[in-house]
Amino acid sequence: MNFDHSEQTLELLARLQRFMDTYIAPREQEQHDWVTDPARVWQPWPGLEELKEKARAEGLWNLFLPKEYGDLSPGLSNLEYAPLCEIMGRIPWSAEVFNCSAPDTGNMEVLAKYGNAEQQEQWLKPLMDGEIRSAYLMTEPQVASSDATNIETEIKSDGDDYVINGRKWWISGIMDPRCKVLLLMGKTDPDAPRHQQQSTVIIPRDTPGIHIVRNLTVFGSLNSPGGEAELRLENVRIPKRNLILGEGCGFEIAQGRLGPGRIHHCMRSIGQAQRSLEIMARRVENRVAFGRKLSEQSSIRQDIARSFCDIEQARLLTLKAADRMDKYGNKDAKDLIAAIKVVAPQMAQNVTDRAIQAHGGMGVSDDTPIAHFFTLNRFVRIADGPDEVHMSQLGKMKIQEYND
Incomplete structure (x- = not known):
């Protein structure tokens, strides 16, 4: 396994990060205030379309679609898409700016993989164009x-x-x-x-x-x-x-849809955990309690060290799963997909919990995105199959494998 990023990925990473820093991060609070305003419920934030036009003009569009879909895809593998998805995960709503948000991504993959020409023309095309x-x-x-x-x-x-x-x-x-x-x-x-x-x-x-x-x-x-x-x-x-x-093909389609969707969830969870760790590190370096910086407390340092280890482990497992999917297909990678779907959201929940604790009362407020990340990843532990189902299937697969 070689997890060094390709030249194409490195170039896209630089462009995507620049776009996030320039256009999305400065408007994060504006978007949050709009979508949480009860007077505007079910009304999309108006700034979204402007950002989508900019992203499309810069070629940061439909990055999620695996390369086997030919002209419909920008040609990225799952391994190449992983770090891009992680960056989007740091500001969860940003995925829509690049037309890479669920449930559209899974539905587009279904239509691209299983749909006929008429269905693709009527529904896949406007979805790929971000019109619907x-x-x-x-x-x-x-x-x-x-x-x-x-x-x-x-x-x-x-x-x-x-x-x-x-x-x-x-x-x-x-x-x-x-x-x-x-x-x-x-x-x-x-x-x-x-x-x-x-x-x-x-x-x-x-x-x-x-x-x-x-x-x-x-x-x-x-x-x-x-x-x-x-x-x-x-x-x-x-x-x-x-x-x-x-x-009679519904179950097959559902399984084909959920494999990539599950690993995309994990990529975004890692981005949220990484951002929470960075926010936590800055907070403890600038907060004094009982005459000492929080960053000088051994328990705080251990939480940060443990969080770093947890994130790195989950990131490597995600990359391994993506690599297996690219080389051998989703079916052959189902054990790793199950494993990372169990590991990544729980890891992100643990990391965000530590970050909340380090922030005290501020940690449970909307003054930082950490509380949202915590609840989001608790939800992801159920979405696309609960932990227990993935662990049961993974355990069954490993028992069979080790008894062959």
Whole structure:
């Protein structure tokens, strides 16, 4: 494994960091104040489009899409994208500036990998151009959706159409007025073999029968403008041409979608942990208690040293997973993807917790981004599969491997 950055990556890193320092960091507070204003709920921050135009003009656009997608991709490998994603993670909303934010990234990968020409022209192109946003509908309130085979939403054939009925929740991005397309996973054949019962379909957002049951808060936040919501789908009718890949391919598509998404989460978590450590180091060097700088306290130094070690370990594991994905494919790298999905968010939660403690009361406020990073990574430990599912599958794989 050679983790030295390529010349292309080094050049992109310099350009991306310069863009972050010049255009995004100075407006971080402005964006925060807008999206947390109750009077502006579900209204995108106006400054975003201006920044997106600048990023696209500078060639910092769609960097996430793996190179195997040809002309749709800027040609980066997962290993090359990792440090770029980490930088974006330091200011979480910045990923959208570069058209690299979830859930759009996963949906674009699905359409690029599994969609037909018509679907790509109608939906992938405007997503790649940043003209619209999207949502992914998998999780359901009635069943443990960490086991995707539990999904109950019905996709029933009716002539040239499908009719969809069911409930979904924790649907990120659905409240954003720019959300124009939904990718839904449901059951087309409950009598088929377990992993062939599900299918994935495309639903235009304005299709009749899509009802918002309620908005869901995460640690008290609505996460405007995208938010999370519970939905009721009532006789939602779509043409059969909106089926992706084929009936019974939904589980395969979901697994293909979640692999890259999981490692992207980890890359961003590492960026948030690294920034928290840097903020913590500056804070303790400039804070005096009981006649001594906090930075002179042994316990503080140990927290900083431990945090540095934790971040470096997680970063190396992420790079190893990305390298394996590039060389041998997502399936062969599934053990490392599972491992880093367990390790990185927990690591970031631990590092941010230490940084909060070093800041005292300031640490739990919005005066720094650390408290947000803490809650965000607690959420990520559930998103795209909870820790327990990844550990169970990883343990099963290793038991089988070591007994061959």
